């Protein structure tokens with residue numbers, strides 16, 4: 001398997017105009033609930049990730065993590081503040097710069113695994129057969145070749161998530177937005193998937209914003225971890241993860257430095273005592 | 275094996291029904307002119323088979339062409355209403371109201387307008403079948419999860435690419451539900467059409483036989499019409515299984 005330096009591309013944050021990272025400044029997003037009252041999902045959020053960085057965002061359920069990714073992906077605009085991805089701040093620009101992997105795999109049940117991944121190319125105008133030919137090497141590289149012809153219903157949850165990730169990769173965008181890619185998996189599969197993703201990102205380095213509510217996952221996969229408050233989501237802590245990676249997951253999570261960071265993150269997540 | 279087990283309950287029910295029918299028809303109090311027994315019906319079927327089949331062929335043509343028209347126009351209407359929201363807002367209530375028009379009353383008017391031939395029958399069958407096809411297809415198109423549409427948008431898919439690659443395939447099961455309903459009511463439409471004015475067809479044959487007090491022939495005609503409707507229903511189910519292989523439909527067991 002690929003064991004290139006996962007964080008080789010991680011550099012000092014350089015929020016220049018040319019940066020293909022992401023940046024949020026004072027982002028506020030409100031919704032109107034079905035009962036008509038106002039829900040503030042995000043309030044004055046500042047966040048940034050430099051080119052090639054893996055920014056992990058942790059926060060309690062409902063604090064606006066998915067909202068944050070949708071805004072970055074260009075699927076909506078903030079009510080206040082500004083955000084940029086891949087060097088552009090327009091909605092169309094963000095739409096073109098980001099590949100968004102939603103919280104659920106959303107594979108099309110009538111398409112094989114390969115055809116599902118190839119969808120990302122097909123909608124860009126690549127003919128179906130050519131799109132599949134181009135997707136196949138990725139399946140081989142990530143050990144999924146034998147599942148290429150299977151329908152989603154025949155695949156395990158972990159496998160479906162991998163296919164969804166390959167679809168996201170094949171979109172060919174500089175920025176990946178991953179919304180709890182392993183949220184629905186059991187802890188054993190989840191651990192295996194985290195190692196798989198670390199390797200995949202090492203082989204295909206991108207700027208990544210990874211949303212999760214698992215602190216360990218954030219620390220293991222991220223070069224930096226942003227901790228959000230309960231709704232409305234604000235930044236309450238930012239932790240830099242020392243980049244002595246990539247490491248086998250089990251070794252890493254038992255490392256004293258790692259557990260210290262985990263303590264910090266968990267403390268930041270804890271609601272303030274009255 | 276499972277097929278046999280699945281067919282057993284309806285077969286038993288049908289056999290019970292036929293037995294009861296035979297018993298009631300044999301009662302002295304029941305007039306032969308009101309109710310032909312199953313045996314008389316089968317005899318009429320055998321005797322008049324060429325005549326009945328000729329009529330059935332005409333009716334079947336009306337039904338199949340009318341259904342085809344309904345599918346074509348229903349698909350155009352559903353996709354149009356799906357893509358153009360103002361059109362949906364305007365047309366949906368009209369579509370529902372159109373269902374309240376009694377087709378029995380409309381049929382003679384169609385015959386007046388289109389004359390005796392095939393056209394008025396097609397119009398009536400298509401009119402009856404248009405509603406279930408359109409409404410079910412439209413519901414299917416609209417049932418796609420919002421998250422999936424977001425994903426398509428983020429992948430850079432155009433509206434038409436999303437329609438073709440996501441919404442239309444996702445709407446197929448719902449479309450076929452509509453088609454199954456349409457298939458069963460289509461035969462009724464054709465019979466209405468023929469009653470309003472025709473010189474051939476199974477519906478007309480039944481009407482004539484009724485006027486001539488040939489009750490067994492009436493029943494034989496009804497049996498054939500029923501078989502036609504059931505056959506079309508099964509065909510629609512088969513087409514669904516071929517077109518929607520990823521979905522093991524549990525409700526296609528009829």
Ligand SMILES: Nc1ncnc2c1ncn2[C@@H]1O[C@H](COP(=O)(O)OP(=O)(O)OP(=O)(O)O)[C@@H](O)[C@H]1O
Nearest residue numbers: 031032033039041060061062063064065066067068
């Ligand atoms: N379209 C919407 N309409 C109304 N309210 C919304 C909408 N989208 C999100 N919200 C609200 O905004 C808040 C943040 O939602 P979001 O999905 O971003 O949370 P999350 O952090 O991703 O949660 P989870 O960890 O459970 O996925 C929630 O309270 C949610 O109810």
Ligand SMILES: [Mg+2]
Nearest residue numbers: 065066067103
């Ligand atoms: Mg979420």
